[in-house]
Amino acid sequence: xxxxxxxxxxxxxxxxxxxxxxxxxxxxxxxxxxxxxxxxxxxxxxxxxxxxxxxxxxxxxxxxxxxxxxxxxxxxxxxxxxxxxxxxxxxxxxxxxxxxxxxxxxxxxxxxxxxxxxxxxxxxxxxxxxxxxxxxxxxxxxxxxxxxxxxxxxxxxxxxxxxxxxxxxxxxxxxxxxxxxxxxxxxxxxxxxxxxxxxxxxxxxxxxxxxxxxxxxxxxxxxxx
Numbered sequence: 192x193x194x195x196x197x198x199x200x201x202x203x204x205x206x207x208x209x210x211x212x213x214x215x216x217x218x219x220x221x222x223x224x225x226x227x228x229x230x231x232x233x234x235x236x237x238x239x240x241x242x243x244x245x246x247x248x249x250x251x252x253x254x255x256x257x258x259x260x261x262x263x264x265x266x267x268x269x270x271x272x273x274x275x276x277x278x279x280x281x282x283x284x285x286x287x288x289x290x291x292x293x294x295x296x297x298x299x300x301x302x303x304x305x306x307x308x309x310x311x312x313x314x315x316x317x318x319x320x321x322x323x324x325x326x327x328x329x330x331x332x333x334x335x336x337x338x339x340x341x342x343x344x345x346x347x348x349x350x351x352x353x354x355x356x357x358x359x360x361x362x363x364x365x366x367x368x369x370x371x372x373x374x375x376x377x378x379x380x381x382x383x384x385x386x387x388x389x390x391x392x393x394x395x396x397x398x399x400x401x402x403x404x405x406x407x408x409x410x411x412x413x414x415x416x
Contacts, residue, residue, distance in 0.1 A: 196360065201319075322334075
């Protein structure tokens with residue numbers, strides 16, 4: 192029996208929708224170089240163990256230390272991490288083909304929203320990302336699962352497993368190691384960088400490389416149009 196037609200497009204953000212990692216860039220710039228080694232250590236831990244809490248831990252720490260005005264953080268991110276061409280077209284194409292578009296990211300809501308707002312797609316996208324709120328001079332950060340639980344590891348996979356249990360098929364778009372568990376549960380994957388290099392040969396679905404989000408829109412049309 193074939194898989195059902197995908198109904199959800201899971202879209203990573205940093206490195207996928209925008210060039211580079213805006214969350215790490217914001218924290219490195221506004222907090223300082225002390226975060227750089229913490230980021231590198233978290234990346235090493237994630238490569239060694241996909242279930243490590245190191246990434247969520249360092250993101251929460253960074254938010255707690257981030258005291259710069261958020262509008263300055265957003266402006267810096269947009270200047271240094273430009274969006275890949277085709278975001279609005281990708282969202283429109285996915286929705287026309289019957290896919291709900293969900294951001295699936297360890298990044299932060301305060302800057303992701305502004306990129307989506309600028310592209311005029313904020314109302315058409317569901318945010319599954321780090322949710323922030325003011326706390327003791329910085330920000331508190333949480334990653335919430337399908338039952339409202341706080342998730343500290345395999346955050347992206349938690350949502351993918353939720354959809355799989357409900358019999359829903361997904362398409363995944365991503366670039367990094369944290370995308371790999373979710374990507375392997377998708378019916379089709381659009382991949383670049385570390386995700387593309389690490390997709391296992393045993394993966395039964397279609398893997399399509401991409402450079403721009405227009406490439407992903409074209410691929411969706413070819414697969415499901």
